[in-house]
Amino acid sequence: MRGLTAIKLLLVEDNPDDVEIAVRALRKSRLINDIRVVRDGEEALSLLFPDGTQDLDPFRPDLILLDLNLPKVSGFDVLDRIKTSDELSSTPVIVLTVSERQEDIARAYQLGANTYITKPVDFDRFTHAIDTLWEYWMVIAKLPLQAA
Amino acid sequence: MIAQNLKPAEILLVEDNPDDVDITLRAFHKLRVAYTLHVVRDGQEALDFLFCEGEYSGRAGLPRPDLVLLDLNLPKVDGPEVLAKIRASDGLSTMPVIVLTVSERQEDIQGSYKLGANTYITKPVDFAKFMHAVEVLGEYWIAIAKLPSRAA
Numbered sequence: 049m050r051g052l053t054a055i056k057l058l059l060v061e062d063n064p065d066d067v068e069i070a071v072r073a074l075r076k077s078r079l080i081n082d083i084r085v086v087r088d089g090e091e092a093l094s095l096l097f098p099d100g101t102q103d104l105d106p107f108r109p110d111l112i113l114l115d116l117n118l119p120k121v122s123g124f125d126v127l128d129r130i131k132t133s134d135e136l137s138s139t140p141v142i143v144l145t146v147s148e149r150q151e152d153i154a155r156a157y158q159l160g161a162n163t164y165i166t167k168p169v170d171f172d173r174f175t176h177a178i179d180t181l182w183e184y185w186m187v188i189a190k191l192p193l194q195a196a
Numbered sequence: 197m198i199a200q201n202l203k204p205a206e207i208l209l210v211e212d213n214p215d216d217v218d219i220t221l222r223a224f225h226k227l228r229v230a231y232t233l234h235v236v237r238d239g240q241e242a243l244d245f246l247f248c249e250g251e252y253s254g255r256a257g258l259p260r261p262d263l264v265l266l267d268l269n270l271p272k273v274d275g276p277e278v279l280a281k282i283r284a285s286d287g288l289s290t291m292p293v294i295v296l297t298v299s300e301r302q303e304d305i306q307g308s309y310k311l312g313a314n315t316y317i318t319k320p321v322d323f324a325k326f327m328h329a330v331e332v333l334g335e336y337w338i339a340i341a342k343l344p345s346r347a348a
Binding site for chain 1: 289290292300302305306309310312314315316317318328329332333335336337339340341342343344345
């Protein structure tokens with residue numbers, strides 16, 4: 049467990065129902081203090097790698113949940129950008145997406161996804177998947193500390 | 197909990213400490229997901245197993261493991277080097293590797309994630325907590341996650 053430090057999580061998801069299910073499951077935990085949601089790949093990249101024209105500090109999440117089917121910039125491109133960056137390459141990225149095609153699975157792992165999860169269609173299974181994911185990453189695993 | 201598929205997950209445990217091997221085997225034994233566990237005791241043996249060389253040359257043509265549990269402190273070839281070699285290999289680069297080790301130092305944690313470990317877990321000292329960690333790990337990787345295909 050991380051102790052008293054707040055956990056920051058980024059959810060990259062364009063489907064509002066899936067956002068709601070995920071956020072509701074994640075909010076059961078008091079450990080996660082800062083959940084940001086972005087709805088497309090471009091927004092994700094702006095948040096993570098602000099280009100300096102905006103007066104913004106980059107958001108350095110401890111964990112990223114990433115859909116692959118995103119408007120504007122695809123999840124694969126976002127994943128690649130994160131995993132090849134100096135600043136965020138060690139940040140765990142969990143792909144959480146509809147596809148169960150082996151080519152998408154292989155490609156995501158190849159680009160450095162820490163885990164690939166196909167979103168269960170069933171509400172209870174989806175919630176269970178998020179609950180397990182939370183337990184695994186927040187309680188069992190050690191997360192790399194992000195520079196503030 | 198639904199098993200992902202009917203074939204048992206094949207797991208390679210890379211661990212030199214016999215007590216830790218024992219504890220890990222005992223914890224896995226309680227899992228309700230199907231698995232088979234191979235154990236190797238040092239980094240060289242791990243590489244031989246994964247690359248089908250030396251005493252494991254007979255494994256050529258067999259699918260790679262679904263998952264590797266990797267201690268960092270290993271004789272002969274250490275954990276980080278094993279991990280680096282896995283990630284550098286075409287056939288093994290997508291194979292999930294979970295570092296399962298004693299250290300909780302940030303440099304080991306960061307270093308492992310940077311080398312491409314899928315997860316870093318500090319072995320709980322308490323057996324009940326260790327069992328729980330293995331249960332969650334098993335549920336997460338075998339029942340929840342999609343694993344990349346193991347075609348050799």
